[in-house]
Amino acid sequence: MAFINKHISHRIGICECARCERDDFSVVKQLSQLPKIKAKSGFDRKMAAAFSLELEREVSQKNQAWLRKSRGIRLPDLVSDFRREFL
Amino acid sequence: MNGSNVTALQKMSDEDVMEQLQNGVVQAFDIIVHRYKDRLHNFLYRYTHNHEDCEDLVQETFLRVYRSRYSYQRIAKLSTWIYTIALNLAKSMYKKKQRMSLVSIHADESDPDDRDFEITDSSILQDDELHLKNSVNELEKALMELNDEFREVIVLRDIQQLTYEEISEITGTAMGTVKSRINRARIQLQEIIGDYVNSETF
Numbered sequence: 001m002a003f004i005n006k007h008i009s010h011r012i013g014i015c016e017c018a019r020c021e022r023d024d025f026s027v028v029k030q031l032s033q034l035p036k037i038k039a040k041s042g043f044d045r046k047m048a049a050a051f052s053l054e055l056e057r058e059v060s061q062k063n064q065a066w067l068r069k070s071r072g073i074r075l076p077d078l079v080s081d082f083r084r085e086f087l
Numbered sequence: 088m089n090g091s092n093v094t095a096l097q098k099m100s101d102e103d104v105m106e107q108l109q110n111g112v113v114q115a116f117d118i119i120v121h122r123y124k125d126r127l128h129n130f131l132y133r134y135t136h137n138h139e140d141c142e143d144l145v146q147e148t149f150l151r152v153y154r155s156r157y158s159y160q161r162i163a164k165l166s167t168w169i170y171t172i173a174l175n176l177a178k179s180m181y182k183k184k185q186r187m188s189l190v191s192i193h194a195d196e197s198d199p200d201d202r203d204f205e206i207t208d209s210s211i212l213q214d215d216e217l218h219l220k221n222s223v224n225e226l227e228k229a230l231m232e233l234n235d236e237f238r239e240v241i242v243l244r245d246i247q248q249l250t251y252e253e254i255s256e257i258t259g260t261a262m263g264t265v266k267s268r269i270n271r272a273r274i275q276l277q278e279i280i281g282d283y284v285n286s287e288t289f
Contacts, residue, residue, distance in 0.1 A: 031245035
């Protein structure tokens with residue numbers, strides 16, 4: 001019975017033998033030797049820009065949430081009062 | 088945060104860096120990007136086979152990592168969590184592209200004047216370097232011919248060198264299924280490339 005189980009698990013590739021692990025497949029070696037794809041030189045700059053937008057979005061969301069909680073205050077009123085007084 | 092604190096972050100494990108990010112240390116995000124950008128490019132390129140899509144996906148993965156930072160718990164390795172996000176994004180992008188291709192204009196295969204031509208030049212095979220490049224191309228093309236389930240496990244195992252346990256967690260699949268898929272994918276890949284890719288050329 002154990003032999004049959006081992007045979008079946010080998011046939012479907014879920015046993016721990018060398019064949020099922022990797023050794024018998026030349027394709028495994030070839031895959032591990034495929035050239036490594038790396039991030040392009042401009043990626044850090046693009047990522048930093050996207051992240052700073054993300055931080056801005058987060059701050060704006062927090063502000064909106066604060067305004068929703070403090071119902072008496074509205075940003076447009078504040079801005080128009082500021083314009084009327086100072087501009 | 089000053090320079091010495093950034094140096095301290097650089098020495099921390101991935102999971103500790105993530106904890107710092109959860110505590111509001113924004114510089115921790117840069118450390119995570121630095122550690123994972125190449126790994127994710129290598130992984131997602133094998134999935135998308137397109138540099139532009141790949142870069143967009145890597146960027147989106149990092150943004151999702153930031154947005155979902157509070158949902159990460161130390162019971163999982165950070166790498167597993169990040170790969171899971173990346174794989175899910177890649178899958179949804181693939182689905183979106185499939186939907187779009189339904190309305191795109193394809194070449195009419197019945198029309199002899201409207202099809203792609205493959206021009207082969209046997210003389211290039213005399214050059215070892217070009218032969219190697221062709222072999223790599225063949226292998227990458229063969230990878231793209233595998234179905235999604237096979238491709239994701241074989242890329243995670245044989246290219247990214249992750250463990251079966253990690254792959255099982257990332258794909259949300261039982262370990263036995265992962266092993267079986269990897270084995271079947273290798274057999275299928277070997278069949279697709281046949282003897283064109285000679286291992287001696289690597």
